[in-house]
């Protein structure tokens with residue numbers, strides 16, 4: 280079926296943004312919005328980003344992001360560049376876009392799927408905000424979102440292709456995510472929960488995105504599955520930056536000493552004797568880059584009830600620790616289908632968060648045995664520490680969290696190349712280039728799973744009657760090495 284399209288002219292904005300919604304889209308949207316949890320804002324003394332745009336003037340602009348390193352091969356930029364080359368003033372205008380359908384609405388505005396008029400192969404999302412219908416506080420949220428979007432350059436965060444100020448509308452052109460959000464995806468899974476491997480994949484990507492935001496001094500403050508969108512390639516894109524808080528950061532290099540019994544590295548090495556077993560251990564001093572806004576401070580109570588950190592609920596002031604708390608709630612929800620402090624009402628949820636009671640897990644035996652579950656529970660317990668000073672991530676940020684055993688084996692620099700999980704209701708378009716050999720999950724396979732693979736491989740070799748017989752003291756890697764040597 281052909282999609283209904285509408286070509287907006289800069290002069291007929293009111294018509295363009297109200298006439299192209301189809302009944303189907305409305306149905307999809309209302310189903311999603313009834314389940315999604317809304318964010319709250321209770322501002323006491325907000326320090327907001329200063330606005331650079333003039334909201335009354337009509338203007339069009341394209342941020343100069345395409346010069347940035349990781350955008351060089353982005354086909355969407357190529358399409359935008361082609362469209363603007365033909366434009367008389369070299370800028371992108373609303374008339375260059377055709378709106379295909381409404382994909383969702385939020386507190387601030389509506390989001391449309393759109394394409395460039397003359398370059399049909401690239402999809403974009405256009406967030407349209409009617410400034411006339413917003414209060415001054417919501418207007419400041421729009422400005423915050425626009426400014427933060429324009430400063431981002433990361434694969435797990437949106438790219439702002441254009442920021443159009445036309446009449447009383449603010450339009451932000453960003454990447455379109457056809458796979459919806461993680462909240463809707465979770466609801467499509469058996470028992471509303473994801474397997475541990477899939478949780479590790481999404482958690483690792485969110486962690487890297489938060490690390491990047493924190494390095495820019497941005498505290499996200501609205502982490503929840505509804506704000507984690509899934510791109511066409513199955514990787515994530517954090518969205519919704521209107522509740523962010525920007526602080527000054529002072530990146531520093533910190534030295535950390537860690538004990539490594541089997542290290543062969545020569546750098547900064549010192550030998551110590553273990554008092555308990557008398558064995559020699561090596562102490563390594565590693566220099567680490569820490570760029571977390573650990574001194575950021577805001578008193579506003581913003582976020583979504585079930586994801587609010589205790590210091591947000593009490594209004595005692597907060598920093599980047601609220602994101603690490605929400606990160607713990609997120610992992611809990613992805614694993615169990617519910618949030619850890621959820622009560623019968625919003626008030627009782629807030630009471631549970633503010634109480635001294637710790638996190639409790641309700642998992643059945645089968646789930647308890649799932650490889651990685653124990654590590655996941657340990658990580659959650661360390662993140663959901665009510666005192667932010669003792670919470671994992673609050674002292675040195677993502678660096679400490681990445682080191683937790685739940686993420687053991689994840690090769691962080693290769694995170695973009697990991698194969699996304701295959702889940703019910705998720706249609707992932709595989710890239711032509713070969714993805715990294717291991718899925719994030721496969722890297723930290725349990726000894727039980729490795730034994731299982733090993734057994735299967737032995738059976739297979741027996742059936743094939745291979746001349747490369749496997750002895751029980753050989754492992755798979757020895758086998759592969761032998762085979763390679765013989766081939767040579």
Ligand SMILES: Nc1ncnc2c1ncn2[C@@H]1O[C@H](COP(=O)(O)OP(=O)(O)OP(=O)(O)O)[C@@H](O)[C@H]1O
Nearest residue numbers: 382383384385386387388390404454455456460519
């Ligand atoms: N880039 C995108 N691709 C696909 N869908 C999107 C995109 N951005 C937003 N959406 C969808 O549009 C809806 C509203 O978007 P968004 O949350 O950004 O609006 P908002 O006004 O900031 O909402 P909120 O009430 O959460 O502040 C959401 O359901 C979201 O899933």
